[in-house]
Amino acid sequence: MNSSRRQFLTWLSVGLTGLITAAIGVPILGYLLGPLLRPVENEWRVAGKVADWRLGDTKLVKIENPASLPWAGTTAESAAWVRRTGDASFLTFSVHCTHLGCPVNWLDDAQLFLCPCHGGAYYQDGTVAAGPPPRPLFNLPWRINGENIELRTIVLPTENEPQ
Numbered sequence: 780m781n782s783s784r785r786q787f788l789t790w791l792s793v794g795l796t797g798l799i800t801a802a803i804g805v806p807i808l809g810y811l812l813g814p815l816l817r818p819v820e821n822e823w824r825v826a827g828k829v830a831d832w833r834l835g836d837t838k839l840v841k842i843e844n845p846a847s848l849p850w851a852g853t854t855a856e857s858a859a860w861v862r863r864t865g866d867a868s869f870l871t872f873s874v875h876c877t878h879l880g881c882p883v884n885w886l887d888d889a890q891l892f893l894c895p896c897h898g899g900a901y902y903q904d905g906t907v908a909a910g911p912p913p914r915p916l917f918n919l920p921w922r923i924n925g926e927n928i929e930l931r932t933i934v935l936p937t938e939n940e941p942q
């Protein structure tokens with residue numbers, strides 16, 4: 780009798796410990812892992828006012844990375860080049876070189892995008908001018924919304940994914 784009461788209390792304490800652990804652990808795991816399992820949503824981001832670009836201007840704009848996590852900090856920031864080619868037309872490029880992803884710079888005098896890492900060069904339309912880049916700069920979808928130009932964030936394909 781004493782033995783079965785002891786056994787019952789042992790199982791009761793094991794069961795309650797398991798319940799309490801699950802009650803505390805599941806929300807913590809959900810909080811930590813939830814953002815990693817959430818699909819990346821591409822969103823429109825304001826790049827600036829259309830009037831801020833004169834014809835031919837190429838400017839660097841900061842945008843937030845679409846895959847950013849709540850704790851990403853400054854790593855959530857990305858950038859894009861926006862070039863005005865007409866009254867209501869723009870060329871928009873990811874800042875990342877298509878070789879190994881270094882940020883490219885715009886040289887206004889040469890009218891070229893240059894990559895500082897391995898000497899890759901791109902023409903003003905984003906096509907490869909020289910060096911190791913295997914393809915043109917990635918374009919970002921854009922739209923004019925009111926007085927602003929907006930860029931749609933995209934997850935850039937990697938070397939092993941279809942482009």
Ligand code: FES
Nearest residue numbers: 876878879894899
């Ligand atoms: S990363 Fe740009 S040329 Fe290599």
